[in-house]
Amino acid sequence: MNNQASINNFLGKLTPEYIGERVIPGAVNVVVILILMLIALRMAKMVSTRMLMMFHKRKGDIEFEKRANTLSSVVRYTLTLTILSVSLVMILGELRINIAPVLATAGIVGLAVGFGAQTLVQDVISGFFILLDDQIRVGDVVEIAGKSGLVEKVDLRMTTLRDMSGNVHYVRHGKIDFVTNMTKDFSNFVFDIPVGYHENVDAVIEVIKKIDKDLRQDPEFRDDIIAPMEVMGLDHFSDSAIVIRARTTTRPIKQWGVAREFNRRLKTAFDEKKIEMPLRPVTIYMGRDKEGNAPVPCVPGQGTGNANGAA
Secondary structure (H helix, E strand, O other), X not given: OHHHHHHHHHHHHOOHHHHHHHHHHHHHHHHHHHHHHHHHHHHHHHHHHHHHHHHOOOOOOHHHHHHHHHHHHHHHHHHHHHHHHHHHHHHHHHOOOOOHHHHHHHHHHHHHHHHHOHHHHHHHHHHHHHHHOXXXXXXXXXXXXXXXXXXXXXXXXXXXXXXXXOOEEEEEHHHOOOEEEOOOOOEEEEXXXXXXXXXXXXXXXXXXXXXXXXXXXXXXXXXXXXXXXXXXXEEEEOOOOEEEEEEEEEOOOOHHHHHHHHHHHHHHHHHHOOOOOOOOOOOOOOOOOOOOOOEOOOOOOOOXXXXXXXX
């Protein structure tokens, strides 16, 4: 009975004057809002794409395209959500619906979701700026959050690494405070080469430069090496050797292969030229028995005895 009365009351209000003053203008306003909403959504898509292109000028780069698409989708999603929310509030206002309870409920729900998903939000925001700044790319070798390895995947929430042992590490972006990228644009490898104190430093440096020159002319490695090796000279004196420091510059992620080949050739050249690479001296304490006698190490060609000279 109450429902019938409410319907009759509503129908009674649908007079020509009411329709002309309230319904038609409200319907027109709703249509205008919907049209503006569609235009704004299209502009949001264009703005999100062009805004990212302003930061990055490289083209034909697969990883750049992945990063640009990821960031573009985030910006477009944020703008779309904002436009839809504002449009919905405006349409409800035109329909004479009290939006205060709706906004209060939405605020409470949003607050609850925010408390529950604050870690996710932190990961996403951190990931957005990591991708925007081009700190990490697929194929880089990086160290993040105490883990290092080859980057296999980067998205807004986490980075996937695979280390030398084949272990896969999933690192949340919210846990990343520092990023060490070992293959950004180019790579370096530093050599600390120990030789004996009696060796001629200038002669050793010439050998190092000759090996680097041959390596840069080798078809297998010449495309990986960007510049001639920088020999910095005698770096420091250790307990048993003098240490010569040098550095080579290679294409990203190629430094370890070049370094292994250089070390192999360096060892061969030092052996041919009788250049000594001394080991650190070690003192061995054999211990003593209860009578105070210490065993004498067995040396090939000599007898054995004790510390008192007994043979």
